[in-house]
Amino acid sequence: MLGSIDKKDLLRLSFGLVVMAALLLGLPLPKYGDLILALCAYVVVAYQVVYNAFVTLFKRLRMNEQFLMTAATFGAFMLHDYPEALAVMIFYQVGELFEDYASGRAHHEITTLVKLKPSSVRVIDDDGNEVVKKPRQVKIGQRMRVLAGEAVAIDGSLQSSEALMDMSALTGESYPQKFVQGDEIPSGAINLGQVIELKSTCESKNSSITRLINLIEDASANKSKPEALITRFAVYYTPIVVTLAVLMALAPFVFDGLDKGDYVTRALVFLVVSCPCALVLSVPLSFFGGLGAISKIGVMVKGSIFIENLAKLKQLCFDKTGTITRGVFALSEVQPAGKVNKDELCAAMAVLEQGSTHPIAKAVSSYAQEHKLALPQVSDIKEEAGFGLQGVIDGRLCAAGRRQYIEKLTGKEVPHASGDGTAVYCALNGEYAGVLFLRDQEKPEAAQMVDTLNSMGIKTCLLTGDRKSEAELIARRLNISEVHSQLLPQDKLEILTKLKTSGQMVGFVGDGINDAPVLSAADVGIAMGKGGSALAVESSDVVVMNDDLTKIPRAIELSRRTMSLAMQNMVFVIAVKAAILILGAMGIANIWLAILGDVGLCVLAVLNAMRAMTFVKEPKAVPVEGSTELEAKA
Known part of the structure; x- marks a missing residue:
């Protein structure tokens, strides 16, 4: 379940908290009892962190934030500050668990968009029988059956009379969308009505839901400048911090009059508060949450770098x-000339344009059908590509095309017309008859x-x-x-x-x-x-x-809101940590303030980053009855 925490982790950390409380309360223990108890609790709580720290150090030759925590707690044990050592490790892991939960939430925002990719398809063979196949086995042109509650596996044209589909996973729209016969339905859409049939229009690898998954996978690889900067920063940051802490701890051995224990404590404070978790986790989490929020509105961004560029x-x-x-032309204006009326001109042009692929053909035909115009008979249609076409209607020569084409045909000068759209000049009975204006609709x-x-x-x-x-x-x-x-x-x-x-x-x-x-x-x-x-x-x-x-x-x-959130976290974290580092170097901040400056700050930064996931509310769920799950038969 999303956001659940392992019970073993809870038991480990609870045991550590109990031991830490016992040590803080000063319960009577035999000699070395506090050390033995603290070491036992430390092994239970910290073994994984210490192991990862040294594996990274010796195998990858890198120091990470886990090494900072390990070094700080070892130092605390050397100073006999056992409760502080346990506190550093316990609260560090509490912060880690919280961050894992937040990352899981952010990942969920993305993965819910692609969970609708079915593992099987109901294919209708030539004999009308239903065969269950894997999506990759379905070829273009094959008929597919989709039951109520099932998701479309491969894009296809609707063969049934109509269909009601839930498109929220693809478009972010919460309202069902109606499709009629011949419409293409993308994969990932859920059938909300009765059983429908589709004819596949692409292969599985090119389907809408597969393209969506590919976009999401691409998105994880493209980091924004702040995110990439944080990643590079973490590689060099830890060795620098450890070096500075060691120099601080060695200061009493170089300069007389300095208290050794005090400066080791200052070095430990420096190590704990310097942990970069708040930056390393909250900034990428802000962008990941932003990607999820934007995907909810039906827009896919191929990486956080493009969130930055969009902003x-x-x-x-x-x-x-x-x-x-729309890329579809419509008749925007009709200017008849002479004794020709509007309907007569449009009817003649509609019949003349029959069979033509020119945009005017569909526009004029749609107008004629809408106004129920009676269409005459046409014959001897001839087309001059790029200029126009002509034909004989009721024994009269008619034409449509460029102004120069009509002038050449009629042998007379045709007035230049101005109107809303692209002009198509017309001639009836060998005479200029007017002009039609076509416009691509916004x-x-x-x-x-x-x-x-x-x-x-x-x-x-x-x-x-x-x-x-x-x-x-x-x-x-x-x-x-x-x-x-x-x-x-x-x-x-x-x-x-x-x-x-x-x-x-x-x-x-x-x-x-x-x-x-x-x-x-x-x-x-x-x-x-x-x-x-x-x-x-x-x-x-x-x-x-x-x-x-x-x-x-x-x-x-x-x-823009995502970028603002990421910058808020960067400025806030750096400012607070810098203040505590200065106080620690001056000997004012203790280990508890350092813990607050690490874990507390990290929790606040992650909470702030999680706000990106709430920028867009979840689409309302559409009730689906009769949901069916198929098992692929290989």
Whole structure:
């Protein structure tokens, strides 16, 4: 169970506390009885710490914090301060147990996200029989069955009419999400309704839940600057502290008039209070808790170094299509000309565009279906790639495309039209008939995201391959401060590189294959995990699992709070320890104050670090009935 403590450890430490109390109370004991009792208790309490200290010293040629505690307690025994020796070792281990509990809590915040990876899959064979297989044995295109309460093992398109899924492990959203036939359901989603069938769209190694696990594993390897500094600091710190303590203990042998016992005590105080546990454990724990908190909102950060970079972001650049827009064009405006009315123009263009892959085809067809327009018959469709297409409708020549294409077809000058989006010029019966405007729709949360970033002091920048007019229109609508349009992938990379020369942290948000170089070059590369390409996700440092743009400023805010927490611990611990070290060197602080400055400070720092885990509340549990667990048949 999370946070449980071994009963043997409790018994060992309880025995040590009882003996320490007996020695402090001065219970009558025979000659050397106090030494024998203290040594027995010390062996029971401290054997593992002493063993680890000397193994590390002789095998790895390193001194760690356990060596500090061992040296301090040996010194206390030499001075006949038996209760103090036991107290140092007991409270050190109490602090260790507390830190283990806190680390377990932080680890739990991360691992709960990936516990939903099933070990088996119900596969339907060609005869309609159900066969249980391991996920790695399932091939693309195979049908899978998922019972109520089970998690999806491999991403697949829904073959059933509809499904209600719990997506909280992947996106952080507590509300169930509805899917209809043809929708892709990611692995890790839990089926909350009746039995459903899916057709696998990827192999197990490329599934959403596997990618999530890989992201978490990558995260543990990437340390922030403060965390890496603390790790390096611990390697050199202990030998320096031991050397200073030895010099302090030897001072009476060099300078006359100094009390030997007093200076040995000062050296012991120095050793105990110098233990770096509070720093070595609380700072990484702050970042680990921050990673867990950010993952709760459906954002995966590939290491604490990127938490630091997120917290320091001063400018964030965005790709347009598929990132801040849906990547789906819609009819935004219709400007008929002459005697042609709006519905007649749209109906003619809808039938003309049938079978075309151009974005206008879907947009105009959707408009015609929505308004229930009667569609005429079309024949002799001809397309000139990059210019337009034409056909015969009810015996009349009709066309759609660029202005120059319509001018060439009609033999007349076509007026330049201005409107909301990209213009598609139209001709009916060989005459100019009007213009349709298409616009890539912004994601509904895009404006809120940009406003939040602006309020946080982060500049926004649009980097897109689209035309200048379209890019500037989107930027105006969303209040994006800087725009660069008609860019190739190498142009985006060049602009980002120039922005980074200012010395400020610059991030980039993208989703496509062509965004991969910029995502890699940015101080923080943020990819859309749901709709983004696998290469974009691989090249990024941060992944928004459900493509919700509002999660980006939220992740930045949580990163700032995490950094603040880590810095609080560093400043607080260093300041308090420095004060006690000075008091100890002056002979004012005793061993008990040193213990308080070590264990007490460590507990406070760890408690403060654990606050990172409470930045985001747990999603509400969704009741699941009929949960079924499969055993893999190999």
